[in-house]
Amino acid sequence: MNMNYTAEELAFRDEVRAFLDEKLPADIAAKVKSFRPLTKADHQRWQKILSAQGWYATHWPEEYGGVKWSPVQKHIWDEESSRYGVPRSVPFGVNMVAPVIIKFGNEEQKQTYLPRILSGEDWWCQGYSEPGAGSDLASLKTRAVREGDHYIVNGQKTWTTLGQHANMIFCLVRTNTEVKAQEGISFLLIDMNTPGISVRPIITLDGEHEVNEVFFEDVKVPVENLVGEEDKGWTYAKYLLTYERTGLAGIGLSKAALSHLKQLASRRIKNGRPLIEDPTFSQRIAKIEIDLTAAAISNLRIIASVEGGGVPGAESSMLKVRGTEIRQAINDLARRAIGPYALPFVEEELADGFDGDYLLDELAAPLSANYFNNRKLSIFGGSNEIQKNIVSKMILGL
Structure with a gap:
């Protein structure tokens, strides 16, 4: 491949630089460059600026509010934003659950959740890891049992990043114990304000409250919050992780x-x-x-x-x-x-x-x-x- 930028790509880089020169708040950039923690308000302020520019969901299809950037343009944005001290977008909504909803969700889920992610109305967190299921994610124990038009969820998630700020969580739950571990997992979207959910902070080595434990006790989740098919969540989880790992x-x-x-x-x-x-x-x-x-x-x-x-x-x-x-x-x-x-x-x-x-x-x-x-x-x-x-x-x- 040609490793040199084209004239169009250089023009795009100039556009990115002009935007950051004008719009990036100096106080937020100073925090990023000095490795100081950002507040929820800092993230929300920058998201509003990006959304107003139309540059928040850079890998979504245009019909859902995304922007049509080539991979090289995305690479340019990543390099320039890191150099300027741009905060990394909190990934759980825009970069993780949104691609899953776009690919596997139904139309109602797309119309409900995607605009709320773009506007910042919803703050998402990730319910994957458990005390006994981290890298071996298929061994997760959190159960979801269907009762009529609801799932009843019981279990625990851990290392839930920024869960203290979230009003929504996407969760892997076990819906079938009679099949191979990977085949009995489903992907649920859960409102964090539902009765039975509690969040406990974990203070990390750097002294910060970044991650949490999340507990589910008889939490009622509407069946319509299931993404895709029941027991097919492992497929959706792997799709999501390709986005996470590339970003890492x-x-x-x-x-x-x-x-x-x-x-x-x-x-x-x-x-x-x-x-x-x-x-x-x-x-x-x-x-x-x-x-x-x-x-x-x-x-x-x-x-x-x-x-x-x-x-x-x-x-x-x-x-x-x-x-x-x-x-x-x-x-x-x-x-x-x-x-x-x-x-x-x-x-x-x-x-x-x-x-x-x-x-x-x-x-x-x-x-x-x-x-x-x-x-x-x-x-x-x-x-x-x-x-x-x-x-x-x-x-x-x-």
């Missing part, structure tokens, strides 16, 4: 993080010289940059291969593995670069406007929390070990 590659995020690392290494003085001039350290940066360039080319090649429609198959697993490894390597090298400044959880140094050492205040303070938070990258969305098995079977034929 985070090529644009890694490029922005690498740039941040170089800034930090240029300002961190060791033995009287900038750390970036240290031969060993600069060699480590060079290796990451080479790996990232190769991953970016692979990403472009894969997205170009599906330009006619659809999503990547097992290639999404390959991107997920390599992309998350690179992101974690950058996090680790940044942590090493700041040395003693990497001490985590010093609250006043993480606060906005702290007037302390420039390394702590501008570049270093949030890096420890970011390092701890991103240890999960190689686990969620299907652990990297599972993804390597998929690659070996589906691509290498082993």
